Amino acid sequence: MRKDKRRLLHAVFSVGDLGRTIKFYAECFGMKLLRKRDVPEGKYSNAFLGFGPEESYFVTELTYNYGVTSYDIGIGPGHFAIATPDVSVQRVKILLESLVQSKVDLLSFSFLKDPAGFTFELIDKASTPEPLCQVMLRVALGMKLVKKVDRPKYKYSISMMGYAKEHGTVVLELTYNYGVTAYTKGNAYAQASFILSLQQNSL
Numbered sequence: 001m002r003k004d005k006r007r008l009l010h011a012v013f014s015v016g017d018l019g020r021t022i023k024f025y026a027e028c029f030g031m032k033l034l035r036k037r038d039v040p041e042g043k044y045s046n047a048f049l050g051f052g053p054e055e056s057y058f059v060t061e062l063t064y065n066y067g068v069t070s071y072d073i074g075i076g077p078g079h080f081a082i083a084t085p086d087v088s089v090q091r092v093k094i095l096l097e098s099l100v101q102s103k104v105d106l107l108s109f110s111f112l113k114d115p116a117g118f119t120f121e122l123i124d125k126a127s128t129p130e131p132l133c134q135v136m137l138r139v140a141l142g143m144k145l146v147k148k149v150d151r152p153k154y155k156y157s158i159s160m161m162g163y164a165k166e167h168g169t170v171v172l173e174l175t176y177n178y179g180v181t182a183y184t185k186g187n188a189y190a191q192a193s194f195i196l197s198l199q200q201n202s203l
Contacts, residue, residue: 009054010054010058011060013060014063015062015063016068016069016116017116018064022047024114024115031060031132032052033048034053043065044064046061048060058130073116076137077138078119078135078138080119080120081122081133081136082121082131083123083128083131083133084122110124121136143161143172144162145159146164155177155178156176157175158174158176160174
């Protein structure tokens with residue numbers, strides 16, 4: 001039986017102070033600086049941090065663009081989650097070693113922002129093979145679930161997604177075949193396109 005080797009590799013984002021962010025991730029989260037590179041011709045630097053080697057762990061890739069000290073994060077990125085056996089202990093560590101030095105915002109008991117403004121959630125659970133275990137992103141396709149059918153006899157389920165009722169618009173039909181975890185794409189089908197907003201400009 002072939003082992004499924006698919007996995008998430010990196011979360012890439014830009015920061016205005018690379019050194020400060022590296023220090024924060026190392027001291028507060030326990031991440032290790034795995035590698036760092038400077039690319040003068042491209043006017044940027046990268047740093048890769050994680051809880052283990054890139055070959056087997058999901059890691060963060062921080063990018064510093066020369067001369068850029070801050071970014072507008074927007075509302076699309078949600079948060080990253082880190083599993084830790086005792087959130088309260090981690091919180092005390094953050095309060096004592098990080099908040100005073102880095103002026104980091106503590107959003108709640110288990111949420112905080114790093115020096116660049118990205119949000120991290122500390123999940124109170126036993127350590128997992130991947131401590132950096134979740135990435136939350138916000139999506140806004142605006143579709144509604146218009147129909148859902150489960151057919152155990154034929155071993156499949158379908159969900160209809162659309163912007164109006166099934167018979168009033170084109171719908172996206174998602175099919176799940178029981179026990180099937182992967183499909184071949186082939187080379188003919190390319191993409192489905194969406195228009196998410198319509199702006200009218202007056203003349």
